[in-house]
Amino acid sequence: MERGRQRRILKQHVKTDQLLGVDAVPLGSPAESPPPSVAVADRLTRARKLEVLTTIDEQEVRNCIKCDLCASRTQTVFGEGDPDAAIMFVGEGPGQTEDEQGRPFVGRAGELLNKMIEAMGLRRQDVYIANVVKCRPPENRTPTPVEAATCGDYLRRQIQTISPTAIVSLGGPAAKLLLNTSIGITALRGQWHELPYLGPGGSSIAVMPTFHPAFLLRQYTQDNRAKVWSDLKQVMQFVKDHPRS
Ligand code: SF4
Structure with a gap:
Protein backbone atom coordinates (compact mmCIF):
# COMPACT_ATOMS: atom_id res chain seq x y z
CA MET A 1 0.00 0.00 0.00
CA GLU A 2 1.44 3.39 -0.89
CA ARG A 3 2.44 5.68 1.96
CA GLY A 4 -0.03 8.48 1.30
CA ARG A 5 -2.92 6.04 1.39
CA GLN A 6 -1.58 4.43 4.57
CA ARG A 7 -1.39 7.85 6.23
CA ARG A 8 -4.93 8.70 5.13
CA ILE A 9 -6.28 5.42 6.47
CA LEU A 10 -4.40 5.84 9.76
CA LYS A 11 -5.72 9.37 10.09
CA GLN A 12 -9.23 8.14 9.40
CA HIS A 13 -8.90 5.39 12.02
CA VAL A 14 -7.75 7.92 14.60
CA LYS A 15 -10.71 10.09 13.76
CA THR A 16 -13.22 7.25 13.90
CA ASP A 17 -11.75 6.14 17.22
CA GLN A 18 -12.35 9.65 18.48
CA LEU A 19 -15.90 9.70 17.24
CA LEU A 20 -17.41 7.55 19.92
CA GLY A 21 -14.62 8.00 22.40
CA VAL A 22 -13.98 10.22 25.37
CA ASP A 23 -12.28 12.78 23.19
CA ALA A 24 -15.00 12.64 20.60
CA VAL A 25 -15.53 15.58 18.32
CA PRO A 26 -19.09 16.74 17.65
CA LEU A 27 -20.51 14.37 15.07
CA GLY A 28 -23.28 16.49 13.75
CA SER A 29 -24.70 19.93 13.75
CA PRO A 30 -27.96 20.64 15.52
CA ALA A 31 -28.69 23.30 12.97
CA GLU A 32 -31.05 22.52 10.14
CA SER A 33 -29.07 21.05 7.28
CA PRO A 34 -29.79 19.48 3.91
CA PRO A 35 -29.63 15.69 3.67
CA PRO A 36 -25.99 14.61 3.47
CA SER A 37 -24.61 12.91 0.42
CA VAL A 38 -24.03 9.17 0.36
CA ALA A 39 -20.93 7.43 -0.96
CA VAL A 40 -21.35 3.95 -2.38
CA ALA A 41 -17.80 2.56 -2.53
CA ASP A 42 -16.26 -0.32 -0.63
CA ARG A 43 -19.42 -2.25 0.19
CA LEU A 44 -19.06 -5.74 1.65
CA THR A 45 -21.38 -8.54 0.65
CA ARG A 46 -24.28 -9.37 3.00
CA ALA A 47 -22.66 -12.70 3.86
CA ARG A 48 -19.36 -11.06 4.74
CA LYS A 49 -21.12 -8.43 6.86
CA LEU A 50 -22.94 -11.15 8.76
CA GLU A 51 -19.66 -12.94 9.32
CA VAL A 52 -17.96 -9.81 10.65
CA LEU A 53 -20.87 -8.92 12.95
CA THR A 54 -21.13 -12.47 14.29
CA THR A 55 -17.41 -12.51 15.03
CA ILE A 56 -17.55 -9.21 16.93
CA ASP A 57 -20.55 -10.44 18.93
CA GLU A 58 -19.36 -13.94 19.72
CA GLN A 59 -15.67 -13.32 20.21
CA GLU A 60 -15.72 -9.89 21.85
CA VAL A 61 -19.03 -8.53 23.09
CA ARG A 62 -20.44 -11.61 24.82
CA ASN A 63 -17.48 -11.85 27.15
CA CYS A 64 -16.76 -8.15 27.39
CA ILE A 65 -15.81 -6.72 30.77
CA LYS A 66 -14.51 -3.38 29.53
CA CYS A 67 -16.88 -1.30 31.66
CA ASP A 68 -18.83 -1.67 34.89
CA LEU A 69 -22.07 -2.48 33.09
CA CYS A 70 -20.86 -6.05 32.72
CA ALA A 71 -21.44 -6.61 36.44
CA SER A 72 -25.22 -6.24 36.37
CA ARG A 73 -26.13 -7.72 33.00
CA THR A 74 -27.86 -11.04 32.47
CA GLY A 107 -40.55 -5.08 25.23
CA ARG A 108 -43.54 -2.77 24.81
CA ALA A 109 -41.34 -0.11 23.25
CA GLY A 110 -40.10 -2.76 20.84
CA GLU A 111 -43.66 -3.58 19.82
CA LEU A 112 -44.23 0.05 19.00
CA LEU A 113 -40.93 0.21 17.11
CA ASN A 114 -42.10 -2.79 15.07
CA LYS A 115 -45.27 -0.86 14.20
CA MET A 116 -43.22 2.17 13.21
CA ILE A 117 -41.09 -0.02 10.94
CA GLU A 118 -44.19 -1.62 9.41
CA ALA A 119 -45.67 1.83 8.81
CA MET A 120 -42.55 2.52 6.74
CA GLY A 121 -43.46 -0.44 4.55
CA LEU A 122 -40.72 -2.63 6.03
CA ARG A 123 -40.43 -5.64 8.28
CA ARG A 124 -38.30 -5.76 11.40
CA GLN A 125 -35.92 -8.15 9.68
CA ASP A 126 -35.38 -5.61 6.88
CA VAL A 127 -33.66 -3.12 9.20
CA TYR A 128 -30.88 -3.42 11.77
CA ILE A 129 -31.54 -2.57 15.42
CA ALA A 130 -28.84 -1.91 18.02
CA ASN A 131 -28.02 0.19 21.04
CA VAL A 132 -25.16 2.46 22.01
CA VAL A 133 -24.26 0.17 24.95
CA LYS A 134 -24.63 -3.60 24.82
CA CYS A 135 -25.30 -4.20 28.53
CA ARG A 136 -28.29 -3.00 30.53
CA PRO A 137 -27.53 -0.03 32.76
CA PRO A 138 -28.83 -0.63 36.32
CA GLU A 139 -32.34 0.74 36.91
CA ASN A 140 -32.43 1.59 33.20
CA ARG A 141 -30.42 4.72 33.81
CA THR A 142 -28.81 6.55 30.91
CA PRO A 143 -25.33 5.21 30.06
CA THR A 144 -22.56 7.49 31.25
CA PRO A 145 -20.37 9.16 28.61
CA VAL A 146 -17.50 6.88 29.66
CA GLU A 147 -19.65 3.75 29.28
CA ALA A 148 -20.90 4.98 25.92
CA ALA A 149 -17.37 5.75 24.78
CA THR A 150 -16.07 2.39 25.96
CA CYS A 151 -18.84 0.44 24.27
CA GLY A 152 -18.90 2.84 21.36
CA ASP A 153 -16.15 0.97 19.58
CA TYR A 154 -18.55 -1.93 19.02
CA LEU A 155 -21.25 0.37 17.69
CA ARG A 156 -18.74 2.11 15.45
CA ARG A 157 -17.73 -1.21 13.95
CA GLN A 158 -21.36 -2.28 13.57
CA ILE A 159 -22.11 0.92 11.69
CA GLN A 160 -19.01 0.62 9.52
CA THR A 161 -19.83 -2.99 8.69
CA ILE A 162 -23.52 -2.53 7.97
CA SER A 163 -22.89 0.81 6.31
CA PRO A 164 -26.54 1.85 6.37
CA THR A 165 -27.85 4.62 4.17
CA ALA A 166 -29.44 6.27 7.21
CA ILE A 167 -29.47 5.84 10.98
CA VAL A 168 -32.54 6.63 13.05
CA SER A 169 -31.51 7.40 16.62
CA LEU A 170 -34.25 6.75 19.14
CA GLY A 171 -34.63 9.16 22.04
CA GLY A 172 -32.59 11.95 23.51
CA PRO A 173 -29.79 9.93 25.16
CA ALA A 174 -29.06 7.92 22.00
CA ALA A 175 -28.96 11.09 19.88
CA LYS A 176 -26.74 12.88 22.37
CA LEU A 177 -24.34 9.94 22.70
CA LEU A 178 -24.25 9.26 18.98
CA LEU A 179 -23.91 12.88 17.89
CA ASN A 180 -21.85 13.94 20.92
CA THR A 181 -24.07 16.90 21.68
CA SER A 182 -25.84 18.26 24.73
CA ILE A 183 -28.78 19.51 22.68
CA GLY A 184 -32.12 17.96 23.55
CA ILE A 185 -34.13 15.66 21.33
CA THR A 186 -36.86 18.23 20.76
CA ALA A 187 -34.37 20.45 18.94
CA LEU A 188 -32.46 17.60 17.30
CA ARG A 189 -35.35 15.60 15.86
CA GLY A 190 -36.71 16.27 12.43
CA GLN A 191 -33.34 17.51 11.13
CA TRP A 192 -30.63 15.60 9.33
CA HIS A 193 -27.30 15.25 11.08
CA GLU A 194 -24.08 13.59 9.99
CA LEU A 195 -21.93 10.90 11.52
CA PRO A 196 -18.63 11.55 9.81
CA TYR A 197 -16.11 8.96 8.64
CA LEU A 198 -18.20 5.86 9.35
CA GLY A 199 -19.58 5.40 5.84
CA PRO A 200 -17.93 3.74 2.85
CA GLY A 201 -14.51 5.19 2.12
CA GLY A 202 -14.70 7.38 5.22
CA SER A 203 -17.83 9.21 4.11
CA SER A 204 -20.55 10.44 6.44
CA ILE A 205 -23.70 8.60 7.38
CA ALA A 206 -26.98 10.47 7.69
CA VAL A 207 -28.63 10.45 11.11
CA MET A 208 -32.25 11.33 11.82
CA PRO A 209 -33.01 11.61 15.54
CA THR A 210 -36.59 10.97 16.62
CA PHE A 211 -38.46 10.26 19.84
CA HIS A 212 -37.95 6.95 21.62
CA PRO A 213 -40.93 4.57 21.34
CA ALA A 214 -41.03 4.36 25.16
CA PHE A 215 -41.53 8.14 25.29
CA LEU A 216 -44.28 7.83 22.71
CA LEU A 217 -45.99 5.19 24.83
CA ARG A 218 -45.90 7.56 27.79
CA GLN A 219 -47.06 10.56 25.80
CA TYR A 220 -49.11 9.05 23.02
CA THR A 221 -50.43 12.33 21.70
CA GLN A 222 -51.39 13.04 18.13
CA ASP A 223 -48.73 15.75 18.00
CA ASN A 224 -45.92 13.40 19.09
CA ARG A 225 -47.06 10.66 16.73
CA ALA A 226 -47.18 13.16 13.87
CA LYS A 227 -43.64 14.30 14.64
CA VAL A 228 -42.26 10.78 14.64
CA TRP A 229 -44.10 9.95 11.44
CA SER A 230 -42.75 13.10 9.83
CA ASP A 231 -39.19 12.03 10.82
CA LEU A 232 -39.69 8.52 9.48
CA LYS A 233 -41.12 9.85 6.22
CA GLN A 234 -37.95 11.90 5.75
CA VAL A 235 -35.92 8.74 6.26
CA MET A 236 -38.04 6.80 3.77
CA GLN A 237 -37.60 9.56 1.19
CA PHE A 238 -33.85 9.77 1.83
CA VAL A 239 -33.39 6.03 1.39
CA LYS A 240 -35.52 6.13 -1.75
CA ASP A 241 -33.39 8.97 -3.12
CA HIS A 242 -30.17 7.05 -2.36
CA PRO A 243 -30.68 3.47 -3.56
CA ARG A 244 -27.96 1.03 -2.58
CA SER A 245 -25.79 -0.28 -5.35
S1 SF4 B 1 -21.56 -2.08 28.00
FE1 SF4 B 1 -20.22 -2.57 26.28
S2 SF4 B 1 -18.14 -2.05 26.96
FE2 SF4 B 1 -19.44 -2.24 28.79
S3 SF4 B 1 -19.20 -4.37 29.43
FE3 SF4 B 1 -21.03 -4.27 28.12
S4 SF4 B 1 -20.28 -4.79 26.07
FE4 SF4 B 1 -18.48 -4.25 27.32
Whole structure:
Protein backbone atom coordinates (compact mmCIF):
# COMPACT_ATOMS: atom_id res chain seq x y z
CA MET A 1 0.00 0.00 0.00
CA GLU A 2 1.44 3.39 -0.89
CA ARG A 3 2.44 5.68 1.96
CA GLY A 4 -0.03 8.48 1.30
CA ARG A 5 -2.92 6.04 1.39
CA GLN A 6 -1.58 4.43 4.57
CA ARG A 7 -1.39 7.85 6.23
CA ARG A 8 -4.93 8.70 5.13
CA ILE A 9 -6.28 5.42 6.47
CA LEU A 10 -4.40 5.84 9.76
CA LYS A 11 -5.72 9.37 10.09
CA GLN A 12 -9.23 8.14 9.40
CA HIS A 13 -8.90 5.39 12.02
CA VAL A 14 -7.75 7.92 14.60
CA LYS A 15 -10.71 10.09 13.76
CA THR A 16 -13.22 7.25 13.90
CA ASP A 17 -11.75 6.14 17.22
CA GLN A 18 -12.35 9.65 18.48
CA LEU A 19 -15.90 9.70 17.24
CA LEU A 20 -17.41 7.55 19.92
CA GLY A 21 -14.62 8.00 22.40
CA VAL A 22 -13.98 10.22 25.37
CA ASP A 23 -12.28 12.78 23.19
CA ALA A 24 -15.00 12.64 20.60
CA VAL A 25 -15.53 15.58 18.32
CA PRO A 26 -19.09 16.74 17.65
CA LEU A 27 -20.51 14.37 15.07
CA GLY A 28 -23.28 16.49 13.75
CA SER A 29 -24.70 19.93 13.75
CA PRO A 30 -27.96 20.64 15.52
CA ALA A 31 -28.69 23.30 12.97
CA GLU A 32 -31.05 22.52 10.14
CA SER A 33 -29.07 21.05 7.28
CA PRO A 34 -29.79 19.48 3.91
CA PRO A 35 -29.63 15.69 3.67
CA PRO A 36 -25.99 14.61 3.47
CA SER A 37 -24.61 12.91 0.42
CA VAL A 38 -24.03 9.17 0.36
CA ALA A 39 -20.93 7.43 -0.96
CA VAL A 40 -21.35 3.95 -2.38
CA ALA A 41 -17.80 2.56 -2.53
CA ASP A 42 -16.26 -0.32 -0.63
CA ARG A 43 -19.42 -2.25 0.19
CA LEU A 44 -19.06 -5.74 1.65
CA THR A 45 -21.38 -8.54 0.65
CA ARG A 46 -24.28 -9.37 3.00
CA ALA A 47 -22.66 -12.70 3.86
CA ARG A 48 -19.36 -11.06 4.74
CA LYS A 49 -21.12 -8.43 6.86
CA LEU A 50 -22.94 -11.15 8.76
CA GLU A 51 -19.66 -12.94 9.32
CA VAL A 52 -17.96 -9.81 10.65
CA LEU A 53 -20.87 -8.92 12.95
CA THR A 54 -21.13 -12.47 14.29
CA THR A 55 -17.41 -12.51 15.03
CA ILE A 56 -17.55 -9.21 16.93
CA ASP A 57 -20.55 -10.44 18.93
CA GLU A 58 -19.36 -13.94 19.72
CA GLN A 59 -15.67 -13.32 20.21
CA GLU A 60 -15.72 -9.89 21.85
CA VAL A 61 -19.03 -8.53 23.09
CA ARG A 62 -20.44 -11.61 24.82
CA ASN A 63 -17.48 -11.85 27.15
CA CYS A 64 -16.76 -8.15 27.39
CA ILE A 65 -15.81 -6.72 30.77
CA LYS A 66 -14.51 -3.38 29.53
CA CYS A 67 -16.88 -1.30 31.66
CA ASP A 68 -18.83 -1.67 34.89
CA LEU A 69 -22.07 -2.48 33.09
CA CYS A 70 -20.86 -6.05 32.72
CA ALA A 71 -21.44 -6.61 36.44
CA SER A 72 -25.22 -6.24 36.37
CA ARG A 73 -26.13 -7.72 33.00
CA THR A 74 -27.86 -11.04 32.47
CA GLN A 75 -26.46 -11.17 28.96
CA THR A 76 -25.21 -8.78 26.31
CA VAL A 77 -27.52 -7.42 23.63
CA PHE A 78 -25.49 -6.99 20.47
CA GLY A 79 -28.17 -6.11 17.91
CA GLU A 80 -30.09 -7.89 15.21
CA GLY A 81 -31.54 -7.54 11.76
CA ASP A 82 -30.38 -7.40 8.18
CA PRO A 83 -26.57 -6.99 8.14
CA ASP A 84 -26.97 -5.16 4.85
CA ALA A 85 -29.87 -2.94 5.98
CA ALA A 86 -30.33 0.49 4.46
CA ILE A 87 -31.81 1.73 7.73
CA MET A 88 -30.34 1.20 11.18
CA PHE A 89 -32.18 2.09 14.40
CA VAL A 90 -30.04 2.92 17.44
CA GLY A 91 -31.33 3.22 20.99
CA GLU A 92 -29.36 4.04 24.14
CA GLY A 93 -29.19 0.62 25.84
CA PRO A 94 -31.04 -2.59 26.66
CA GLY A 95 -33.91 -2.56 29.17
CA GLN A 96 -35.03 -5.38 31.43
CA THR A 97 -36.78 -7.47 28.77
CA GLU A 98 -33.90 -7.03 26.35
CA ASP A 99 -31.42 -8.03 29.08
CA GLU A 100 -33.47 -11.17 29.74
CA GLN A 101 -33.86 -12.14 26.09
CA GLY A 102 -30.57 -10.89 24.67
CA ARG A 103 -32.38 -9.03 21.88
CA PRO A 104 -32.88 -5.29 21.32
CA PHE A 105 -36.29 -3.61 21.53
CA VAL A 106 -38.42 -6.61 22.46
CA GLY A 107 -40.55 -5.08 25.23
CA ARG A 108 -43.54 -2.77 24.81
CA ALA A 109 -41.34 -0.11 23.25
CA GLY A 110 -40.10 -2.76 20.84
CA GLU A 111 -43.66 -3.58 19.82
CA LEU A 112 -44.23 0.05 19.00
CA LEU A 113 -40.93 0.21 17.11
CA ASN A 114 -42.10 -2.79 15.07
CA LYS A 115 -45.27 -0.86 14.20
CA MET A 116 -43.22 2.17 13.21
CA ILE A 117 -41.09 -0.02 10.94
CA GLU A 118 -44.19 -1.62 9.41
CA ALA A 119 -45.67 1.83 8.81
CA MET A 120 -42.55 2.52 6.74
CA GLY A 121 -43.46 -0.44 4.55
CA LEU A 122 -40.72 -2.63 6.03
CA ARG A 123 -40.43 -5.64 8.28
CA ARG A 124 -38.30 -5.76 11.40
CA GLN A 125 -35.92 -8.15 9.68
CA ASP A 126 -35.38 -5.61 6.88
CA VAL A 127 -33.66 -3.12 9.20
CA TYR A 128 -30.88 -3.42 11.77
CA ILE A 129 -31.54 -2.57 15.42
CA ALA A 130 -28.84 -1.91 18.02
CA ASN A 131 -28.02 0.19 21.04
CA VAL A 132 -25.16 2.46 22.01
CA VAL A 133 -24.26 0.17 24.95
CA LYS A 134 -24.63 -3.60 24.82
CA CYS A 135 -25.30 -4.20 28.53
CA ARG A 136 -28.29 -3.00 30.53
CA PRO A 137 -27.53 -0.03 32.76
CA PRO A 138 -28.83 -0.63 36.32
CA GLU A 139 -32.34 0.74 36.91
CA ASN A 140 -32.43 1.59 33.20
CA ARG A 141 -30.42 4.72 33.81
CA THR A 142 -28.81 6.55 30.91
CA PRO A 143 -25.33 5.21 30.06
CA THR A 144 -22.56 7.49 31.25
CA PRO A 145 -20.37 9.16 28.61
CA VAL A 146 -17.50 6.88 29.66
CA GLU A 147 -19.65 3.75 29.28
CA ALA A 148 -20.90 4.98 25.92
CA ALA A 149 -17.37 5.75 24.78
CA THR A 150 -16.07 2.39 25.96
CA CYS A 151 -18.84 0.44 24.27
CA GLY A 152 -18.90 2.84 21.36
CA ASP A 153 -16.15 0.97 19.58
CA TYR A 154 -18.55 -1.93 19.02
CA LEU A 155 -21.25 0.37 17.69
CA ARG A 156 -18.74 2.11 15.45
CA ARG A 157 -17.73 -1.21 13.95
CA GLN A 158 -21.36 -2.28 13.57
CA ILE A 159 -22.11 0.92 11.69
CA GLN A 160 -19.01 0.62 9.52
CA THR A 161 -19.83 -2.99 8.69
CA ILE A 162 -23.52 -2.53 7.97
CA SER A 163 -22.89 0.81 6.31
CA PRO A 164 -26.54 1.85 6.37
CA THR A 165 -27.85 4.62 4.17
CA ALA A 166 -29.44 6.27 7.21
CA ILE A 167 -29.47 5.84 10.98
CA VAL A 168 -32.54 6.63 13.05
CA SER A 169 -31.51 7.40 16.62
CA LEU A 170 -34.25 6.75 19.14
CA GLY A 171 -34.63 9.16 22.04
CA GLY A 172 -32.59 11.95 23.51
CA PRO A 173 -29.79 9.93 25.16
CA ALA A 174 -29.06 7.92 22.00
CA ALA A 175 -28.96 11.09 19.88
CA LYS A 176 -26.74 12.88 22.37
CA LEU A 177 -24.34 9.94 22.70
CA LEU A 178 -24.25 9.26 18.98
CA LEU A 179 -23.91 12.88 17.89
CA ASN A 180 -21.85 13.94 20.92
CA THR A 181 -24.07 16.90 21.68
CA SER A 182 -25.84 18.26 24.73
CA ILE A 183 -28.78 19.51 22.68
CA GLY A 184 -32.12 17.96 23.55
CA ILE A 185 -34.13 15.66 21.33
CA THR A 186 -36.86 18.23 20.76
CA ALA A 187 -34.37 20.45 18.94
CA LEU A 188 -32.46 17.60 17.30
CA ARG A 189 -35.35 15.60 15.86
CA GLY A 190 -36.71 16.27 12.43
CA GLN A 191 -33.34 17.51 11.13
CA TRP A 192 -30.63 15.60 9.33
CA HIS A 193 -27.30 15.25 11.08
CA GLU A 194 -24.08 13.59 9.99
CA LEU A 195 -21.93 10.90 11.52
CA PRO A 196 -18.63 11.55 9.81
CA TYR A 197 -16.11 8.96 8.64
CA LEU A 198 -18.20 5.86 9.35
CA GLY A 199 -19.58 5.40 5.84
CA PRO A 200 -17.93 3.74 2.85
CA GLY A 201 -14.51 5.19 2.12
CA GLY A 202 -14.70 7.38 5.22
CA SER A 203 -17.83 9.21 4.11
CA SER A 204 -20.55 10.44 6.44
CA ILE A 205 -23.70 8.60 7.38
CA ALA A 206 -26.98 10.47 7.69
CA VAL A 207 -28.63 10.45 11.11
CA MET A 208 -32.25 11.33 11.82
CA PRO A 209 -33.01 11.61 15.54
CA THR A 210 -36.59 10.97 16.62
CA PHE A 211 -38.46 10.26 19.84
CA HIS A 212 -37.95 6.95 21.62
CA PRO A 213 -40.93 4.57 21.34
CA ALA A 214 -41.03 4.36 25.16
CA PHE A 215 -41.53 8.14 25.29
CA LEU A 216 -44.28 7.83 22.71
CA LEU A 217 -45.99 5.19 24.83
CA ARG A 218 -45.90 7.56 27.79
CA GLN A 219 -47.06 10.56 25.80
CA TYR A 220 -49.11 9.05 23.02
CA THR A 221 -50.43 12.33 21.70
CA GLN A 222 -51.39 13.04 18.13
CA ASP A 223 -48.73 15.75 18.00
CA ASN A 224 -45.92 13.40 19.09
CA ARG A 225 -47.06 10.66 16.73
CA ALA A 226 -47.18 13.16 13.87
CA LYS A 227 -43.64 14.30 14.64
CA VAL A 228 -42.26 10.78 14.64
CA TRP A 229 -44.10 9.95 11.44
CA SER A 230 -42.75 13.10 9.83
CA ASP A 231 -39.19 12.03 10.82
CA LEU A 232 -39.69 8.52 9.48
CA LYS A 233 -41.12 9.85 6.22
CA GLN A 234 -37.95 11.90 5.75
CA VAL A 235 -35.92 8.74 6.26
CA MET A 236 -38.04 6.80 3.77
CA GLN A 237 -37.60 9.56 1.19
CA PHE A 238 -33.85 9.77 1.83
CA VAL A 239 -33.39 6.03 1.39
CA LYS A 240 -35.52 6.13 -1.75
CA ASP A 241 -33.39 8.97 -3.12
CA HIS A 242 -30.17 7.05 -2.36
CA PRO A 243 -30.68 3.47 -3.56
CA ARG A 244 -27.96 1.03 -2.58
CA SER A 245 -25.79 -0.28 -5.35
S1 SF4 B 1 -21.56 -2.08 28.00
FE1 SF4 B 1 -20.22 -2.57 26.28
S2 SF4 B 1 -18.14 -2.05 26.96
FE2 SF4 B 1 -19.44 -2.24 28.79
S3 SF4 B 1 -19.20 -4.37 29.43
FE3 SF4 B 1 -21.03 -4.27 28.12
S4 SF4 B 1 -20.28 -4.79 26.07
FE4 SF4 B 1 -18.48 -4.25 27.32
